[in-house]
Amino acid sequence: xxxxxxxxxxxxxxxxxxxxxxxxxxxxxEHIDYDNPRVITGTIPLYKGKILLCRRNIxxxxxxxxxxxxxxxxxxTTSEGALRETLxxxxxxxxxxxLFSMISIPHINQVHLFYLAELERDDFHATEESSEVALxxxxxxxxxxLAFSSVSKTLKFFIEDKKYGTYNFHEETITLNQLSSD
Amino acid sequence: xxxxxxxxxxxxxxxxxxxxxxxxxxxxxEHIDYDNPRVITGTIPLYKGKILLCRRNIxxxxxxxxxxxxxxxxxxTTSEGALRETLxxxxxxxxxxxLFSMISIPHINQVHLFYLAELERDDFHATEESSEVALxxxxxxxxxxLAFSSVSKTLKFFIEDKKYGTYNFHEETITLNQLSSD
Numbered sequence: 001x002x003x004x005x006x007x008x009x010x011x012x013x014x015x016x017x018x019x020x021x022x023x024x025x026x027x028x029x030e031h032i033d034y035d036n037p038r039v040i041t042g043t044i045p046l047y048k049g050k051i052l053l054c055r056r057n058i059x060x061x062x063x064x065x066x067x068x069x070x071x072x073x074x075x076x077t078t079s080e081g082a083l084r085e086t087l088x089x090x091x092x093x094x095x096x097x098x099l100f101s102m103i104s105i106p107h108i109n110q111v112h113l114f115y116l117a118e119l120e121r122d123d124f125h126a127t128e129e130s131s132e133v134a135l136x137x138x139x140x141x142x143x144x145x146l147a148f149s150s151v152s153k154t155l156k157f158f159i160e161d162k163k164y165g166t167y168n169f170h171e172e173t174i175t176l177n178q179l180s181s182d
Numbered sequence: 183x184x185x186x187x188x189x190x191x192x193x194x195x196x197x198x199x200x201x202x203x204x205x206x207x208x209x210x211x212e213h214i215d216y217d218n219p220r221v222i223t224g225t226i227p228l229y230k231g232k233i234l235l236c237r238r239n240i241x242x243x244x245x246x247x248x249x250x251x252x253x254x255x256x257x258x259t260t261s262e263g264a265l266r267e268t269l270x271x272x273x274x275x276x277x278x279x280x281l282f283s284m285i286s287i288p289h290i291n292q293v294h295l296f297y298l299a300e301l302e303r304d305d306f307h308a309t310e311e312s313s314e315v316a317l318x319x320x321x322x323x324x325x326x327x328l329a330f331s332s333v334s335k336t337l338k339f340f341i342e343d344k345k346y347g348t349y350n351f352h353e354e355t356i357t358l359n360q361l362s363s364d
Contacts, residue, residue: 003190005183005206005215010190018310021255024187033187036220037254039293072219073203077286077355078293099284099353104259111221111260128200169351171281173259 006031037109040150041081042069043117044158045094050137051155052119054089054130056147063131064147067114067154082115090133092124101154101170112150116158116167138162149174188213219291222332223263224251225299226340227276232319233337234301236271236312238329245313246329249296249336264297272315274306283339283352285332294332298340298349320344331356 004011004026011024016032024033044067045052053065068089072081079096086094094117103112124133136142138159146152157170186193186208193206198214206215226249227234235247250271254263261278268276276299285294306315318324320341328334339352 001187003185003187005185005187008185008190008192034253035256037256037258038218039221071216072293074217074219074291075288076219077288078284079286079353080288099351102260102281102284104261106257106259106262109256111254169281171261 001033001035004029004031005033035109037106037111039072039078039081040069040110040112041072041078041085041115042067042113043082043086043094043096043115044100044154045086045090045092045117045119047119047122047135050135051141051158052090052092052124052133052135053141054127055132055134056129057127057131058129061147063145065142065145065151066147067151068130069112069114069151078113079115082113082117086117089127089129090124091127092119092133093121094119098167099169100167101150101157101172103150103153103172103174105150105174107176112148112154114150114154149178183215183217186211186213187215217291219288219293221254221260221263222251222292222294223254223260223267223297224249224295225264225268225276225278225297226282226336227268227272227274227299227301229301229304229317232317233323233340234272234274234306234315234317235323236309237314237316238311239309239313240311243329245327247324247327247333248329249333250312251294251296251333260295261297264295264299268299271309271311272306273309274301274315275303276301280349281351282349283332283336283354285335285354285356287332287356289358294330294336296332296336331360 001024007029009028013022014025068086070085096115100116101114161167183206189211191210250268252267278297282298283296343349
């Protein structure tokens with residue numbers, strides 16, 4: 001941020017009174033800009049024991065497979081956002097069952113949420129965001145072509161839990177070091 | 183937002199190509215501003231069966247009691263944020279045990295997270311943000327003086343779970359209608 005979104009004046013990076021972090025502060029109108037982490041919300045869409053994945057038709061990670069997910073928007077709940085993204089990316093109508101994973105990724109200021117979700121029907125299609133949408137058996141998951149670490153981790157947790165027939169909530173952190181050793 | 187944070191030009195509210203929501207878009211440098219929900223993260227700090235609450239020394243809800251919580255910051259995980267806020271608001275060092283509640287509040291674009299946490303020591307004090315910090319027995323909670331609905335809901339879930347000795351994860355939505363009927 002270089003200019004004040006309220007008055008257009010150039011901002012200074014400074015620690016406001018009573019704060020302990022650098023913020024963009026406007027010397028003209030005194031507006032303080034707070035930049036905070038964003039929530040990415042999505043689903044693990046299940047249909048008769050298979051998992052729906054989407055091949056990304058957009059950057060980043062164009063051409064790689066992902067669980068449907070995207071930025072949570074204002075005026076919605078985390079599960080509403082997850083279902084909206086599932087519809088937008090795969091053309092499918094799902095129903096959230098439980099929050100399954102919450103993954104903090106501090107170096108990119110994101111929190112990723114994935115819900116276990118059931119597809120109501122075997123009904124999905126390619127979309128503007130996905131060049132291909134398909135159901136995968138658990139032993140067919142394209143591990144080397146997955147788009148994001150949070151997706152790989154979530155799918156691994158799911159497969160592990162499925163062995164025991166009990167789906168737990170999983171909290172995890174992805175760090176820069178972990179990424180380079182993946 | 184009235185001015186572009188990248189170039190200072192006045193922005194237009196418009197739906198960008200390939201999008202379906204109004205965003206602040208700069209007609210000069212084409213920057214698109216995405217405004218997304220924020221995460222509030224905090225704890226239910228437990229010490230020998232009691233719960234630590236803080237009396238707010240800041241707006242909003244000055245003078246009311248709350249669980250320690252605040253805006254998640256960039257470069258931290260959800261649980262790191264919860265412990266940082268606990269320290270800032272109550273002077274106490276806690277340890278997160280499990281995520282206990284996640285509450286979407288779509289009309290104010292927030293998601294509130296509360297962790298069950300243990301205080302290591304009976305050591306806390308008033309701070310810049312809290313005029314008073316105290317441990318409460320469960321039958322002493324000042325229900326009529328609680329600052330936020332997400333705090334009341336979380337404390338009710340906790341008391342209910344404690345009866346059964348099993349602490350579950352609780353997901354909830356607070357709507358404007360609910361608030362006015364509280």
